[in-house]
Amino acid sequence: MTEKIFFSFDDKLLVLAEKAEQQVQPSFLQIDRVTEYNQQKVLSAFIRHGVSESHFAATTGYGYGDRGRDKLEEVFADVFETEDALVRHSILCGTHAIAIALFGVLKPGDVLLAATGRPYDTLHAVIGIKEKTPGSLTEMGVGYTEVPLTDFGTPDLPAITQVLQTQPAIKMVHIQRSKGYAVRPSLSVAAIEEIVQAVRAVRSDVVIFVDDCYGEFVERYEPTAIGVDLMAGSLIKNAGGGIAENGGYICGKKIWIERCAYRMTTPGLGREVGASLGHNRSLFMGLFYAPHAVGEALKTAAFAAALFEKMGFTAAPRPLEQRADIIQTLYLNSPDALIAFCEGLQSGSPIDAFVVPEPWDMPGYDNQVIMAAGTFTMGASIELSADAPLREPYAVFMQGGLQYHAAKIGVLSAAQRLLTKGIIHL
Numbered sequence: 001m002t003e004k005i006f007f008s009f010d011d012k013l014l015v016l017a018e019k020a021e022q023q024v025q026p027s028f029l030q031i032d033r034v035t036e037y038n039q040q041k042v043l044s045a046f047i048r049h050g051v052s053e054s055h056f057a058a059t060t061g062y063g064y065g066d067r068g069r070d071k072l073e074e075v076f077a078d079v080f081e082t083e084d085a086l087v088r089h090s091i092l093c094g095t096h097a098i099a100i101a102l103f104g105v106l107k108p109g110d111v112l113l114a115a116t117g118r119p120y121d122t123l124h125a126v127i128g129i130k131e132k133t134p135g136s137l138t139e140m141g142v143g144y145t146e147v148p149l150t151d152f153g154t155p156d157l158p159a160i161t162q163v164l165q166t167q168p169a170i171k172m173v174h175i176q177r178s179k180g181y182a183v184r185p186s187l188s189v190a191a192i193e194e195i196v197q198a199v200r201a202v203r204s205d206v207v208i209f210v211d212d213c214y215g216e217f218v219e220r221y222e223p224t225a226i227g228v229d230l231m232a233g234s235l236i237k238n239a240g241g242g243i244a245e246n247g248g249y250i251c252g253k254k255i256w257i258e259r260c261a262y263r264m265t266t267p268g269l270g271r272e273v274g275a276s277l278g279h280n281r282s283l284f285m286g287l288f289y290a291p292h293a294v295g296e297a298l299k300t301a302a303f304a305a306a307l308f309e310k311m312g313f314t315a316a317p318r319p320l321e322q323r324a325d326i327i328q329t330l331y332l333n334s335p336d337a338l339i340a341f342c343e344g345l346q347s348g349s350p351i352d353a354f355v356v357p358e359p360w361d362m363p364g365y366d367n368q369v370i371m372a373a374g375t376f377t378m379g380a381s382i383e384l385s386a387d388a389p390l391r392e393p394y395a396v397f398m399q400g401g402l403q404y405h406a407a408k409i410g411v412l413s414a415a416q417r418l419l420t421k422g423i424i425h426l
């Protein structure tokens with residue numbers, strides 16, 4: 001029997017892909033080591049907390065006494081090395097989780113300091129950065145101040161220290177681990193630790209918050225293991241392992257988690273309400289799969305970086321660079337190339353491969369954005385997906401990949417589309 005060819009790619013592209021895969025083998029080995037460590041961390045927590053099939057039972061209505069939901073939150077807190085956690089399908093997305101954390105802590109008269117520059121696009125309206133958007137923090141009387149990153153895209157520690165010393169009303173410090181759609185390096189846990197130390201040196205009382213979207217399980221330790229008070233993220237990114245159908249989490253110190261619970265539901269009711277409606281099994285299973293899914297996504301990113309460098313583009317991070325999140329930025333130099341990349345990636349996805357993505361005005365974003373997402377869960381970016389705001393420097397942000405072998409086809413399909421459309425020649 002001869003093997004079948006299921007996908008046809010340009011021969012020259014396949015030669016580059018082979019070289020790219022060879023090049024990133026050292027990265028793959030390193031990624032496997034971190035995956036193994038984190039998988040042991042998660043498995044041992046499941047065992048320690050006695051997770052059992054009975055925890056998958058669904059509750060309805062108020063959801064009082066939902067043992068599975070409470071157990072899941074215990075396990076999460078253990079894995080993230082925090083006192084407590086809220087993990088709910090009723091936290092609708094990452095933005096919602098972050099908003100609960102901010103509104104849970106801040107009161108009128110307090111000031112929020114964004115210590116790593118302008119936060120992720122969807123948070124502009126939550127905070128009310130440019131104007132007092134309805135329902136925002138600034139409309140409610142919370143102040144906002146930000147310290148931009150340095151010209152190198154790194155945290156400006158002296159400026160952070162100075163702002164903290166001159167503005168005693170600062171109550172909370174926001175740190176964003178992942179670059180999001182910004183052109184800057186993502187922060188390693190070590191870099192976050194430097195910020196934490198700089199903040200603590202002048203103000204021991206402020207609440208240090210990390211937006212950990214895209215960062216979970218990329219390193220051996222989470223920011224909460226090195227002194228961060230509160231952290232939040234999405235379950236359709238890393239922490240849901242590609243299994244969670246929606247949801248978000250907040251973890252951290254008990255006193256702040258309690259306040260967040262009152263914001264998540266209502267004062268008084270807090271965390272006691274919230275029927276799990278049958279989601280417990282997929283949230284447990286998602287956490288179980290998360291270290292592995294993140295490893296596969298990291299391998300996909302490293303491969304894409306190596307391949308596109310060999311095709312003449314610039315990649316950040318570079319193929320063998322240490323990664324701090326699952327996002328791979330590829331600078332494709334033109335809007336046409338961004339569109340071709342997303343079309344190609346979509347065509348190599350398991351779901352909706354026949355759909356041709358187009359740029360659109362996405363709610364919460366300032367520019368037109370084109371997205372490729374042929375995913376089992378709508379918008380899940382732990383699955384192979386790509387987003388590109390149609391603005392200079394024409395960078396596509398690619399992330400995810402539940403399995404390297406399938407995601408590799410998606411990346412090759414994106415590269416092939418650039419060739420087919422005549423945007424590049426090999």
Ligand SMILES: *Cc1c(COP(=O)(O)O)cnc(C)c1O
Nearest residue numbers: 093094095120178180211213234
């Ligand atoms: C995705 C993301 C968010 C928002 O999460 P959603 O689930 O899209 O609401 C916030 N911050 C960062 C850094 C992100 O990557």
